[in-house]
Amino acid sequence: MVKRLRLEARAEAWPIHGRFVISRGAKTRAETVLVTLEDGMGRGECVPYARYGETAESVLAQIAAAQPDLETGCDTGRLQLLMKPGAARNAVDCALWDLEAKRTGVRAWKRAGLPALLAQVTAFTLSLDTPERMAAAARANAERPLLKLKIGGRDDVDRVAAVRGAAPNASLIVDANESLVFAEFQRLAPELAKLRVDLIEQPLKAGEDEDLEGYPSPVPLCADESLHTRAELAACARRYAVANIKLDKTGGLTEALALKAAAQAQGMKIMVGCMVATSLSMAPAMLLAQGAAFVDLDGPLLLEQDRAPGLAYDGSRVEAPSPALWG
Numbered sequence: 001m002v003k004r005l006r007l008e009a010r011a012e013a014w015p016i017h018g019r020f021v022i023s024r025g026a027k028t029r030a031e032t033v034l035v036t037l038e039d040g041m042g043r044g045e046c047v048p049y050a051r052y053g054e055t056a057e058s059v060l061a062q063i064a065a066a067q068p069d070l071e072t073g074c075d076t077g078r079l080q081l082l083m084k085p086g087a088a089r090n091a092v093d094c095a096l097w098d099l100e101a102k103r104t105g106v107r108a109w110k111r112a113g114l115p116a117l118l119a120q121v122t123a124f125t126l127s128l129d130t131p132e133r134m135a136a137a138a139r140a141n142a143e144r145p146l147l148k149l150k151i152g153g154r155d156d157v158d159r160v161a162a163v164r165g166a167a168p169n170a171s172l173i174v175d176a177n178e179s180l181v182f183a184e185f186q187r188l189a190p191e192l193a194k195l196r197v198d199l200i201e202q203p204l205k206a207g208e209d210e211d212l213e214g215y216p217s218p219v220p221l222c223a224d225e226s227l228h229t230r231a232e233l234a235a236c237a238r239r240y241a242v243a244n245i246k247l248d249k250t251g252g253l254t255e256a257l258a259l260k261a262a263a264q265a266q267g268m269k270i271m272v273g274c275m276v277a278t279s280l281s282m283a284p285a286m287l288l289a290q291g292a293a294f295v296d297l298d299g300p301l302l303l304e305q306d307r308a309p310g311l312a313y314d315g316s317r318v319e320a321p322s323p324a325l326w327g
Helices: 056-071 076-082 087-104 131-140 156-166 182-194 230-239 253-265 279-289
Strands: 007-022 025-037 042-046 124-126 146-150 171-175 197-201 221-223 242-245 269-272
Touching: 007 056, 007 087, 025 056, 025 087, 042 087, 042 279, 056 076, 056 087, 076 087, 076 253, 087 253, 124 131, 131 146, 131 156, 146 156, 156 171, 156 182, 182 197, 221 230, 230 253, 242 253, 253 269, 253 279, 269 279
Parallel strands: 124 146, 146 171, 171 197, 197 221, 221 242, 242 269
Antiparallel strands: 007 025, 025 042
16 A cells, blocks of 8 residues: 655745845745645745746645645656646655655765765845945945846946946856847847856847847856756757756756756756745755856845755855755
8 A cells, every 4th residue: 555645835925135126026025835745854945936927826726736646655756747847846846855865864965966065155146226226235245256136127237337346356147037139138248248247147038039049149148037947958058058947947856957967968057046935945956056157046145034944154155955954
């Protein structure tokens, strides 16, 4: 007789320091969904994302629809067939990884075939704002080695210039979140190169980025909204130099690890990204962050309060997760 796997899921909300603003809008709290297995032995967290048509309610409904199959004994391999990529599958997949680690005593990184996890240096994100306010935010974080700034308006060059002036020694990632058209991007890219920007994320809208194919960008380009799973990889490899892998897009760690390997085989560099969420969302992504060119796992740093126990942050340095947190 197959032992049933007890699953519970609930929505949570975590207040953000001030407002988190990107080109698509602003929010003051991070809405997450927590999945627990076997009375909390295995845990996973996801962030429903409106850009992909997700809400906390829709994610909970997807999990509830799959729950009878999940509870009759589902592993991470079968889960890939049972649920589609996205936030709902991510929470379940990461909870299954955590449960297996807790049951067997074998850390998730070892099960994934990785050496012991090393601490990483994460980007710190500056919300979209006026050049003056973004400069002030950059000045307050000028000692961080890597800053990521959101853009998406007429004053983008002024914004980046203001940040560069306030944080002259920081490496910069610029994230447009699909807010540009190709002609605008062609004008902007050389200016960003002059300002020593290291990476531009997703300048054009996903599905409308074919103009990037063959374009000799003066700054390396990173696919974010255009790349969810291996299904989009071939097209992205022709248009971008870097793949931003996020667990909420891939639908969990299982597909994320496969996507990372496939992207590297295509010659792409790796960025590991996140939504604004607690340390429980960041912990599985620390496996992906090993050897990545860019790490952006600052979600908990943007919250008023993190989940406890959480990841240990020392400035921009983030340590590997403890077993009590995940994996």
